[in-house]
Amino acid sequence: xxxxxxxxxxxxxxxxxxxxxxxxxxxxxxxxxxxxxxxxxxxxxxxxxxxxxxxxxxxxxxxxxxxxxxxxxxxxxxxxxxxxxxxxxxxxxxxxxxxxxxxxxxxxxxxxxxxxxxxxxxxxxxxxxxxxxxxxxxxxxxxxxxxxxxxxxxxxxxxxxxxxxxxxxxxxxxxxxxxxxxxxxxxxxxxxxxxxxxxxxxxxxxxxxxxxxxxxxxxxxxxxxxxxxxxxxxxxxxxxxxxxxxxxxxxxxxxxxxxxxxxxxxxxxxxxxxxxxxxxxxxxxxxxxxxxxxxxxxxxxxxxxxxxxxxxxxxxxxxxxxxxxxxxxxxxxxxxxxxxxxxxxxxxxxxxxxxxxxxxxxxxxxxxxxxxxxxxxxxxxxxxxxxxxxxxxxxxxxxxxxxxxxxxxxxxxxxxxxxxxxxxxxxxxxxxxxxxxxxxxxxxxxxxxxxxxxxxxxxxxxxxxxxxxxxxxxxxxxxxxxxxxxxxxxxxxxxxxxxxxxxxxxxxxxxxxxxxxxxx
Numbered sequence: 198x199x200x201x202x203x204x205x206x207x208x209x210x211x212x213x214x215x216x217x218x219x220x221x222x223x224x225x226x227x228x229x230x231x232x233x234x235x236x237x238x239x240x241x242x243x244x245x246x247x248x249x250x251x252x253x254x255x256x257x258x259x260x261x262x263x264x265x266x267x268x269x270x271x272x273x274x275x276x277x278x279x280x281x282x283x284x285x286x287x288x289x290x291x292x293x294x295x296x297x298x299x300x301x302x303x304x305x306x307x308x309x310x311x312x313x314x315x316x317x318x319x320x321x322x323x324x325x326x327x328x329x330x331x332x333x334x335x336x337x338x339x340x341x342x343x344x345x346x347x348x349x350x351x352x353x354x355x356x357x358x359x360x361x362x363x364x365x366x367x368x369x370x371x372x373x374x375x376x377x378x379x380x381x382x383x384x385x386x387x388x389x390x391x392x393x394x395x396x397x398x399x400x401x402x403x404x405x406x407x408x409x410x411x412x413x414x415x416x417x418x419x420x421x422x423x424x425x426x427x428x429x430x431x432x433x434x435x436x437x438x439x440x441x442x443x444x445x446x447x448x449x450x451x452x453x454x455x456x457x458x459x460x461x462x463x464x465x466x467x468x469x470x471x472x473x474x475x476x477x478x479x480x481x482x483x484x485x486x487x488x489x490x491x492x493x494x495x496x497x498x499x500x501x502x503x504x505x506x507x508x509x510x511x512x513x514x515x516x517x518x519x520x521x522x523x524x525x526x527x528x529x530x531x532x533x534x535x536x537x538x539x540x541x542x543x544x545x546x547x548x549x550x551x552x553x554x555x556x557x558x559x560x561x562x563x564x565x566x567x568x569x570x571x572x573x574x575x576x577x578x579x580x581x582x583x584x585x586x587x588x589x590x591x592x593x594x595x596x597x598x599x600x601x602x603x604x605x606x607x608x609x610x611x612x613x614x615x616x617x618x619x620x621x622x623x624x625x626x627x628x629x630x631x632x633x634x635x636x637x638x639x640x641x642x643x644x645x646x647x648x649x650x651x652x653x654x655x656x657x658x659x660x661x662x663x664x665x666x667x668x669x670x671x672x673x674x675x676x677x678x679x680x681x682x683x684x685x686x687x688x689x690x691x692x693x694x695x696x697x698x699x700x701x702x703x704x705x706x707x708x709x710x711x712x713x714x715x716x717x
Contacts, residue, residue, distance in 0.1 A: 209238045209333060211287045211313050214258060219329050223291070223321035228299045229307035229314035236286040236313065237441070241330045243323050247272045250279030258330070259288045260323045263303075267295040270302045277306035277314075287313035291321055345447050348372055352455035356462065362469055363476070365459060366390035369433075369452040373445070375417065376436040379456065379469070386494055387431065387469045388476070397486060399436045403493045419445040421453035425461070478534035482542050482591040488584055495584075501530055501546050506553045507581040508545040509590035510613075511598040513574040515564060517541050523564050529556065540598055542591055553580050554613075561612040574601055576614045600625075600714075622710060629714035638715065641708030644691030653691070656684050658713075661706040665696065 212234040215225050227234065239256030245265045246252075253259075259280060266273045280288055288307065290296060299316045307314035348369070355364050362379075367390045370377045376391035376399045386403060389396045417438040423431040433452050438445040477494045480486045495502050512520060520541055521533045531545040545560070547553050561575040576598035578590035593616060600619040601610060610618055628634045639646065645654050656674055663669040671681040685696060694701045 209330065210235045211238060211258065211315075214238055214241075214287075214326075214330055215315060217326075217329055219325050220317075220321075222319065223317035224319045225289070225315050225317055226299075227313065227315050229304045230287070230310075230312050233287075233311050233313050238286050238330065238334075240334065241327045243327065247276050248279055249276065250281075250283035250285070253280070253283035253285055255284035257283075257285050259285055260291070260326065261288065262291045262293055263295045263300070266300075266303075273300055273302045274306045277303055277310060277312060281310040281312050285312065287315060289315045289317065289326075291317045291323070293320065344372070344444070345451060348448060348451040349454070352451060353458075356455060356459050362388055362456070362459060362472055363390065365452070365455050369435075369448060369455075373435050373438055373440075373448045375438045377452070378434045378436055379423070379431060380434065381431045382429065385496070387473045391436075393485070395437070397490055400493055401490060417445070419449050421446070421449035423453055423456055425457050475532070475534040478532045478542050478544055478591075479536065481544070481588050482534070482536055482595065484588045484592065488586075488588050492584065500532055500544070502584055504549060505546045505582075506549050506551070507584070507587050507590065508547065508553050508557050509578045509581065509587060509594045510543040510545070510557065510560075511536070511576045511591070511594040512541045512543060512564070513576075513598050515541050515573040515575075519567065520564065523560065523567050526567070527556075527560060527563060529560060536595070540595060542595070544587065544591070549582070557613050565612075574598055574610070574614060575612065576601070579615070621707070625707065625710040625714050629711060634711050635715060638708040638711040641705055642692070642712055644693065645688065646712075653684060653688050654709075656681070657688050657705070658709060660685065660696070661702065661709060665702060 214220060215227070215234070237256060238258045241258045241260065242249075242253070243260045244252065245261055245263070247265065249259065263273075266276055277288070290299070290303070292298065296316075299314075304314060351368050352365055355368060366377050366379065366388055370390035376389065376396045378386055378396075378399065379388045380386055384403070386400065389400070417435070419435040419438050419442065420432050422429055423433060433449055433456060435445055435449050438448075473494065477491060477500075480491060480494075481488065492502060517533055517535045520543060524531050524533060524543070529545055530547070531543060534542050536542050543560075545553070545557065547556060557575075557577050561573075564575065565573060576594045578593035578597070581587050581590045597614055597616055597619055600622045601614055625634075642654075645657070656670065659673045660667070660670045663673075667678065667681060667685075671678050674681070676684075689696055692705065694705060696702045696705070
């Protein structure tokens with residue numbers, strides 16, 4: 198199981214140190230720099246010398262009794278200035294013999310510098326505070342090293358196992374608990390990972406916020422460059438990371454290392470763009486994300502979207518790689534993606550002055566010629582000239598493909614099948630989820646919808662599909678004519694209908710088509 202940031206102790210700030218139980222026992226009071234209490238504490242030192250700043254490297258919380266500063270206001274002011282120049286995080290003064298009350302000179306100097314100054318009103322063994330804070334910081338560093346190794350091990354395992362780019366990004370997103378975005382040098386999105394709603398929020402205004410965040414790592418935007426051998430070709434970004442910046446950089450760096458290694462072992466920036474296109478088309482077909490929100494990803498995938506004619510298509514019994522190869526062979530701009538149920542979606546984006554229907558037919562013909570998939574069903578929706586209509590077009594094409602996928606007359610269909618070609622079967626397929634249609638099917642077939650009547654239901658299906666041809670139905674079920682008559686009589690008795698009556702038979706046929714469509 199992946200190690201997550203929830204297992205790490207939070208980074209210590211001045212405010213958090215002052216909230217520790219041992220510190221509270223000393224009755225701490227912030228007398229200056231109260232607005233700077235969220236500064237991180239890198240280490241804790243006990244120091245009395247006036248020039249203590251020369252011994253610091255930044256981020257230290259300094260503990261002092263001020264014994265060497267008592268009676269010398271110049272030394273007191275210089276002490277604070279020295280800490281400020283060294284970028285100390287705070288100074289804690291223990292009141293006692295040297296300073297029974299907070300020294301005004303030090304307080305004013307700290308306020309001017311913005312340096313948090315804290316006084317302890319009760320005697321307090323500094324050793325206990327340094328032990329407490331240092332142990333927490335050491336645990337933090339150890340946890341960071343453990344996290345680094347856990348992430349590197351997990352990503353390396355995915356790479357050696359041949360995992361795709363998306364799996365690597367999902368792993369980074371699981372550790373960072375925020376959206377992860379991979380871009381090229383033009384800030385175009387190649388891949389994303391993380392909670393879908395959070396990713397959508399990031400991509401909604403991507404061009405502006407990506408460039409705005411490009412110059413700093415504020416607000417949780419943490420970047421790591423992608424490249425090698427003197428070539429820089431992209432970056433990975435943690436968007437809105439809520440942990441401390443150092444740990445965020447560690448996660449981004451581990452992710453970048455993995456992506457570069459993935460590319461060296463067989464991937465390429467071009468392949469990643471193709472994967473991005475496939476992800477986009479899958480989201481379009483599902484309709485989970487509004488089409489308007491997917492425009493930035495469409496442009497990033499290289500799909501022309503301005504003043505175009507879109508032809509949504511779904512192919513059954515066609516290989517995704519072959520479809521993509523035929524698109525490239527014909528020079529047709531488009532995207533290809535395998536859908537969840539095994540069908541393959543194709544979206545053509547054509548100039549408006551071209552004959553979209555003719556190009557779609559040419560694509561279908563070339564697909565069968567190049568791949569040898571003579572039984573492939575190429576279903577297409579009507580042309581779309583508005584991007585927002587593309588998802589509905591993809592769903593229409595999928596309905597058409599589903600309606601004819603198991604049809605015995607599929608070979609007699611045109612090279613590109615459209616809704617008008619599937620007639621009643623296509624209409625029922627489109628309406629199968631309508632509650633009234635479902636209720637109609639249940640009502641009409643109620644006498645047969647149980648496990649014991651599967652044989653009778655199969656006979657009814659064949660009888661209606663053959664145009665009520667009794668001889669053909671008997672042959673299909675390998676029974677004699679008298680045996681078939683007895684079964685048809687049983688069916689009529691169960692349903693309370695006369696199958697010789699055209700209207701009643703048509704009603705049962707429609708109900709059976711709806712039932713079969715609902716059952717998938």
